[in-house]
Amino acid sequence: MQVEITDVPCDTKDEDEILESEFFDTRHAFLSLCQGNHYQYDTLRRAKHSSMMVLYYLHNPTVPPFVTQCAVCHLDIETGQGWRCDTCPDYDVCNACYLKDGGVDHPHKLTNNPSVADVNAQSKEARQLRVTQLKKMLELLVHASQCRSPQCNYPNCVKVKLLFRHGMQCKVRASGGCLLCKKMWYLLQLHARACKESQCNVPRCRDLRDHLKRLQQQSESRRRAAVMEMMRQRAVEVAGSSE
Missing domain, CATH: 3.30.60.90 (Zinc finger, ZZ-type)
Incomplete structure (x- = not known):
């Protein structure tokens, strides 16, 4: 039975601070962190410990991981x-x-x-500055995709529009090594990960969101298949030991 919810707040903007960590940028970086510290997820106890340690490094990016x-x-x-x-x-x-x-x-x-306190004191302002710059850049991306004024006074709006135009006309593309295209795709991917708008005007936003969703579904399917295979092997081992 479906229940309609009518009291959902209109403002669903995420106010949490954006957390940055190089170990969560790629799968290989995360694998390196887990292998270097022997984090495992084969038992519930190890999975709890590994998850807590991963969250610790996520919220304390200045702490040496190894x-x-x-x-x-x-x-x-x-x-x-x-x-x-x-x-x-x-x-x-x-x-x-x-x-x-x-x-x-x-x-x-x-x-x-340097001690942890010294490193934290030195890098706290740098992290806050990076987060602020990232938020402004994403806001600029949304503004430039909606702006139709040829002489807009919004800071750097014209530059982002030129970046959009370059992306449509470039023959080298990001796959060929074009630095401007790589920069544009990086910003578009960051926006697509956080965007919840059904009618977003940012170029390729819907395509990127669909692509990220497919990747997530494929990863989830592989994970379920690996779990089922592990359970099957354990069942075979248990059956063999009971004979």
Whole structure:
């Protein structure tokens, strides 16, 4: 039985802050995070722990995702308690080894790793600035797609219109390496992920939303197939052990 809902608020705009993390930009980046920290989802207990840790890194993007080890004693180095070589990749030394008599035998200068508080203080403003710029850019994208004034005074409206025009006329395309086309597609994809308008005027918005929906459905189908296969294999193992 269908029930009609009439008291839905008109304003459904999401006011939550946009969270950015390089580990959630691509599937391979997320896989690297899980493999590097041994996050697994094969049992409920491991899935709960892995999900909580993933959310922790999402809400704390400045926290190092991987634990570094001392190149001398090979023990884990706590955040802000070590020294790093800016020349050699992956060369870190803990405070205990650095302060030992005779120091560390290394040809390059070592710099002290900043603490989490220092990193947060330095990057908080940068993150807020990026979020603000992203919101303004998406608002500009919507405005430029609706604006019909040839001499609009809205900041950068003319530039975005020229970017639209370039995208329609370019022969190289993003697949061929055109930087302007890549920039345009990046903005269009960001908009399509958050857009809820049924009659959106932003170019290719509906096509991109349909494409993202198909990708999500395909991913969900693969996930269900993998779960069914795992359950089938377990059933075969249980049947074999009971014989």
